[in-house]
Amino acid sequence: MCIKHVLSAVMLAAGAGLASAQSSVVLFGKIDSGYVNKIGTKTARGDKGLGEGAQSRFGLRGSENLGNGLSAFYWLENRFKSDTGELTTARFFQGQSILGLKGPWGTVTMGRDYIAGYVEVQMAPDPFIHTGVSSMVAFGNGNIGTVRNDGAISYKVESGPLSFVAQWARDTNPNSATLPGPLTAEHPVGASAWYQAGPLFLGYSYENPGGVHDVWHFAAMRAVLGPVTLSAGYGQGETNTQEERRSWVVGAHMPVGGGRLKVVYGDLRNTSASLPISRKMALGYNYNFSKRTFVYLNIARDRDATADRNGFDVGVQHNF
Known part of the structure; x- marks a missing residue:
């Protein structure tokens, strides 16, 4: 009888181990296609x-x-051009390429992030x-910061409405068109913290x-007032x-007629010489055919x- 009890306990423990080790795999993405007339820059004209x-x-x-409250996860994300099928950069997983561990103590990720x-x-x-001709990415990073880092190690901790992230990265240029990318002078580092409670969001980010x-500081807020969401940032x-x-x-956006109306204005300038770099306004509308597809x-x-x-x-965008 004791042997039967021991065998039963072992089988139950093995079953629990198998259940806890179950994994998931999700294929996701989006295909976007349309007619684009880009805005020119100081070094190149927009294409059509x-x-x-x-x-x-x-x-x-x-x-x-x-x-025991611990999980492993990964995220691999490619970028391509829908009109030609070409990759957009030298990196196959241009978007993200990370592996991470999450536990009661927070989350650690490693890779291109x-x-x-x-x-x-x-x-x-x-x-x-930060998409299309209306993107305000230049106002978010001052055309000083980057969007991603290669070889990044990030630590994130969340406590109620407060979250904090710190990151250290390998000393390579993450936007290089060739691989391996050229070295940066120092290791890129950054940190951010934000508060999200109900309709109010407040955040701050630092990047070297x-x-x-080079260094960049940026603070942002967002507030939901009835049907309208208002937002602002300063860098x-x-x-x-x-x-x-x-x-x-x-910026601001609100639901209108089965879709979303959006408007934004940004100002970026060289304060050393008191010269404007970019003063941009954008207006847009998405009409939703479904939860996944809109024009x-x-x-x-x-x-x-x-x-x-x-x-x-x-154009039209389909998400999957």
């Missing part, structure tokens, strides 16, 4: 033709329950979430992209050539672009 409002992508993500606070803080004031002098920092810069951005029309104008100051994109 079939393109994307938001970069098309596919990815794999999954997790495994390791028991977004900088600390990019998604949570720098993107917060932009109702266009890896140069000797200040220094380029590697010690040019002082400052940015601010305000969009966005128009934007940057009064400081040297060519093609007006831009627009119109």
Whole structure:
């Protein structure tokens, strides 16, 4: 009888171990296609033709329950052009390539990842979430910071409405068109913290992209007032050539007629010489066919672009 009890206990323990080790795999992504007339910059004119409002992508993500409150997870995300099928960069997994562990003590991730606070803080004031001709990414990072880092180690901890992330990265240029990328002068580092409670969001991010002098600070807020969501951000920092810069951005969005109406304005300038770099306004509308598919029309104008100051994109996006 004792042997039967022991065998039963072993089988139960083995079954519990198998249950805790179950893993999941999810295929996800989006395909975006439309007509795009980009805004020109001080170094290049905008192009016109079939393109994307938001970069098309596919990815794999999954997790495994390791028991005792511990889990392992990964995220692999590709970027490609829907009109040609080409990869957008030299990196196959341009979006993210991370492996992580999550437990009661927080989350640790390793690999190619977004900088600390990019998604949570720098993107917060932009109702266009940094996509298409209406993207406000330049106002979120001052054209000083980056979007992702190679070889990043990140630690995130959440406590109720408060969250904090710190990151250290390998000293390589994460936006290089060639691999391996050229070295940066220093290891990129960053940190961010934010507060999210009900309709109110407040956040702050710090980034040293890896140069000797470059640094960027950005603060953001977002508030839901009835059907309208209002947002704002303010940034200040220094380029590697010690040019002082400052940015601010305000935005709003609300549901209208089965879709979403969006508007945003941003100002980025060189405060060392009191010269504007970019003053951009954008207006857009998404109409939802379903939870996964919508059509969009966005128009934007940057009064400081040297060519093609007006831009627009119109197209369809399907998420899976």
